[in-house]
Amino acid sequence: xxxxxxxxxxxxxxxxxxxxxxxxxxxxxxxxxxxxxxxxxxxxxxxxxxxxxxxxxxxxxxxxxxxxxxxxxxxxxxxxxxxxxxxxxxxxxxxxxxxxxxxxxxxxxxxxxxxxxxxxxxxxxxxxxxxxxxxxxxxxxxxxxxxxxxxxxxxxxxxxxxxxxxxxxxxxxxxxxxxxxxxxxxxxxxxxxxxxxxxxxxxxxxxxxxxxxxxxxxxxxxxxxxxxxxxxxxxxxxxxxxxxxxxxxxx
Amino acid sequence: xxxxxxxxxxxxxxxxxxxxxxxxxxxxxxxxxxxxxxxxxxxxxxxxxxxxxxxxxxxxxxxxxxxxxxxxxxxxxxxxxxxxxxxxxxxxxxxxxxxxxxxxxxxxxxxxxxxxxxxxxxxxxxxxxxxxxxxxxxxxxxxxxxxxxxxxxxxxxxxxxxxxxxxxxxxxxxxxxxxxxxxxxxxxxxxxxxxxxxxxxxxxxxxxxxxxxxxxxxxxxxxxxxxxxxxxxxxxxxxxxxxxxxxxxxxx
Numbered sequence: 001x002x003x004x005x006x007x008x009x010x011x012x013x014x015x016x017x018x019x020x021x022x023x024x025x026x027x028x029x030x031x032x033x034x035x036x037x038x039x040x041x042x043x044x045x046x047x048x049x050x051x052x053x054x055x056x057x058x059x060x061x062x063x064x065x066x067x068x069x070x071x072x073x074x075x076x077x078x079x080x081x082x083x084x085x086x087x088x089x090x091x092x093x094x095x096x097x098x099x100x101x102x103x104x105x106x107x108x109x110x111x112x113x114x115x116x117x118x119x120x121x122x123x124x125x126x127x128x129x130x131x132x133x134x135x136x137x138x139x140x141x142x143x144x145x146x147x148x149x150x151x152x153x154x155x156x157x158x159x160x161x162x163x164x165x166x167x168x169x170x171x172x173x174x175x176x177x178x179x180x181x182x183x184x185x186x187x188x189x190x191x192x193x194x195x196x197x198x199x200x201x202x203x204x205x206x207x208x209x210x211x212x213x214x215x216x217x218x219x220x221x222x223x224x225x226x227x228x229x230x231x232x233x234x235x236x237x238x239x240x241x242x243x244x245x246x247x248x249x250x251x
Numbered sequence: 252x253x254x255x256x257x258x259x260x261x262x263x264x265x266x267x268x269x270x271x272x273x274x275x276x277x278x279x280x281x282x283x284x285x286x287x288x289x290x291x292x293x294x295x296x297x298x299x300x301x302x303x304x305x306x307x308x309x310x311x312x313x314x315x316x317x318x319x320x321x322x323x324x325x326x327x328x329x330x331x332x333x334x335x336x337x338x339x340x341x342x343x344x345x346x347x348x349x350x351x352x353x354x355x356x357x358x359x360x361x362x363x364x365x366x367x368x369x370x371x372x373x374x375x376x377x378x379x380x381x382x383x384x385x386x387x388x389x390x391x392x393x394x395x396x397x398x399x400x401x402x403x404x405x406x407x408x409x410x411x412x413x414x415x416x417x418x419x420x421x422x423x424x425x426x427x428x429x430x431x432x433x434x435x436x437x438x439x440x441x442x443x444x445x446x447x448x449x450x451x452x453x454x455x456x457x458x459x460x461x462x463x464x465x466x467x468x469x470x471x472x473x474x475x476x477x478x479x480x481x482x483x484x485x486x487x488x489x490x491x492x493x494x495x496x497x498x499x500x501x502x503x
Contacts, residue, residue, distance in 0.1 A: 143343040146313050150337040151406065153360035161360050165347045242347040244388055 032212045037219060040212035047201070047213075048220045055198040056224050058114055058186040062121020063232075066178060069122065070129030071171070077130075078137035079159055095127045099185055103192040117189035117197065124185035125178040132174025136167030169243045172236035179232040183225045198224075260409040262290030262440055263334070264326035265310070271322075272305050272314060279305055280466040285459070287410070289326055292433070292441040292478060294455030295468075296448060296494060298502045302466045303444045307412050310442070311337055336406040340415040342399035344387040350374065351383040354401045373401040376435060393424035400432060410440045417450065426482065429454055433479035448494035452487040454478050460494065462501035469497065 014034045020026075021033040028036055041048055073091070077084040099120055110116040140163045148158045190199025198221045205213035265287040272279045279302035287293045297303050308314050310323055312332065325331050344353045354373060355365035374380045377397040387395055396416065403411060416432070417425045433454055445451050451458045456478060457471040472494070474486045481487070 141343070143339060143341055144345065146311075147337065147339070147343050147356075148360050149313065150311055150335065151357040151360045152333050157360050157362060161356075162345070165345070168347075240347070242386055242388070244346075 029209055029211050032215055036212045037215040040210075041216040041219070048198075048216060051196055051198045051201045051217065052220045052224055054114065054196045055183070055186050055190065055221065056228075058117040058189070058197065059121055059182045059224075059228065061114075061118045062125055062182055062185055063179065065118065065122040066125025066182070067129055067175065070126050070174070070178075071133055073126075073130045074133035074137060074171075075159075075164075077134050078163065079155070091127060091130055094123060099124050100188055103188050106189070107193040112193050112195065116192075117186045117194065120189040121182050121185035125182050128177040128181070129171070129174045132177070133167055133171040136170025137163050139170075140166045168240050172240055175236060176229070176233060179229050180225075182228075183221065187221070260334075260407060260439075261327075262438055263329075263409050264289035265331065265410060265440060265442075266324050266326075267306075267310065268322050268324070270306065270309060272302065272309055274302075274305065278465045283466065283468065285468060287440050287442055288456065289440055290438045291456035292436075292443060292454050294443045294445060294451035294458045295461055296445060296451050296458060296498065297461035297466070298498060299446060301461050301464070301501075303461055304414050306461070307414050307442060307444050311335060311412055331410065334408050335410040335412060336403045336408040338399055338403040338411065338413045338416045340418055342387075342395040344395055344398055344402075346387055349384050349386055350379060350390070350398050353387065353398055354405050356402055357406050370401070370405055373404050373435075374398075377401045377431060393420050393428065396420060396424075396428060397431070400428065400435070404435055408439075411436055411442075413441065413443045415445055416443075418445070418447065425450070430479050448491050448498065449482065449487070452490050452494070453480050453482065458490075458494070460497050460501070462497075 017034050021031055024031070032040075073087055077087050102123070103116075103120060106116045106119050110119055137159075144162050144166065145158065148162045153161070186197070187199040190197040191203055194200045198217045201217045202214050205211070205217065267283065267285040267287075270283040270285070271281045283306065285293075285295075285306070295303050295306070305314065310331070323331055325334075344350075345356065348356070351367070351370055351374065352359070354370045355367065358365035371380065371383065374383050377400055379394060379397055379401065382390060382394065387398065390398065396419070399416070403413075413432075417428050420428065429450060443451070443454060452474060455474075457473045459471055460469040461467070462469065472490060474480065474490055476484065476486060
């Protein structure tokens with residue numbers, strides 16, 4: 001059932017897609033059917049694999065940097081209280097300015113290549129990770145903290161042995177959200193300026209009216225994003241096995 | 252640093268003089284005196300909200316104020332800090348550590364090498380040797396509280412403060428755990444906060460009732476026999492009626 005359910009959902013969605021195409025009579029250059037898209041993919045698989053690999057690398061690097069920066073910021077804010085007042089505004093500003101608006105500037109500064117996309121993905125991932133982990137670090141069960149204090153733990157020891165492990169479920173939630181939004185950063189970056197990646201391929205195909213190629217690129221992106229999300233989700237579950245709801249068998 | 256103390260620490264007495272505590276602008280107690288005799292169990296009974304737990308937290312130094320630093324004195328003239336262990340109503344086991352690592356928590360938090368043999372001995376004494384590798388969420392409430400007791404004992408402190416440690420358990424587990432605690436915490440200076448007169452009468456060398464606002468302590472009740480006393484002991488039953496009457500009168 002575990003594998004059957006997603007398969008049924010996928011087939012159902014493809015069927016709806018086909019029905020919409022058949023009933024609306026939309027021409028293939030507006031909405032190609034799933035079969036036409038699959039054909040476009042199978043004609044040049046190396047094209048989609050090549051650009052998919054680049055986009056995936058951008059997303060993964062963004063995740064690594066965003067996670068590293070977010071975790072570090074949250075730890076600094078939790079450990080040095082004055083730092084919170086200085087870092088919080090930076091954090092809010094990093095979100096108040098939409099990544100879309102920053103994209104052209106980043107391409108100008110960091111270049112046409114992969115770096116600008118990685119920076120974009122990092123920016124978009126940074127906030128959910130930092131906010132979630134920082135919240136988790138601040139909301140440690142008071143009883144655990146008091147117990148650790150009666151055991152004469154230093155502030156650092158209490159952070160390391162109590163607050164950080166207790167905040168891991170919150171970090172996990174933040175990471176899940178970050179994984180879901182990470183592709184946005186990479187794709188927007190590719191749209192603004194690039195010569196490779198699935199976002200570039202989509203724009204390129206669109207300009208040449210190769211709508212089936214565009215949809216095939218979109219399908220590749222969706223597949224990558226979903227695979228990435230479920231990999232991260234299962235890694236998070238594995239890392240915090242002790243959390244009761246992460247291994248509940250409720251239907 | 253290796254923590255290998257095996258013999259029980261030398262008992263110390265504790266005296267609290269003129270303790271004062273205000274909470275949300277309400278004075279819970281002012282000028283409160285309490286004497287904890289070395290190596291004995293002192294029980295503190297009283298209606299809920301009277302300030303029993305706050306008094307215990309004050310002794311632990313968890314009340315967040317410094318104004319009571321002069322009020323607590325140890326019989327050996329040294330600081331209490333670092334010589335007191337705490338056991339709460341909830342077990343506060345860390346869900347990400349197994350039972351053995353929870354028992355070894357103190358040394359982990361002090362960055363010291365834990366004495367695993369001693370931890371296993373304590374787990375055996377509390378009947379948890381078989382589940383030393385189990386995660387806390389797989390244990391029953393009684394087992395979890397026994398693990399918390401083992402963790403408290405592992406700290407090996409001369410003074411142990413307990414805040415209703417057995418109140419969340421069913422009657423039979425509670426009675427068993429009371430006996431176990433009395434046996435394992437023998438010769439420690441213990442302050443037990445409880446709302447159960449029977450528990451106080453079974454375990455306490457002396458029993459105080461805390462009532463009123465600002466709260467005051469009643470004269471110590473000292474039952475004849477030594478604890479742990481059986482539940483059907485005539486002295487226990489006699490005092491229980493008296494204590495229940497006092498508590499009922501104090502309740503608003």
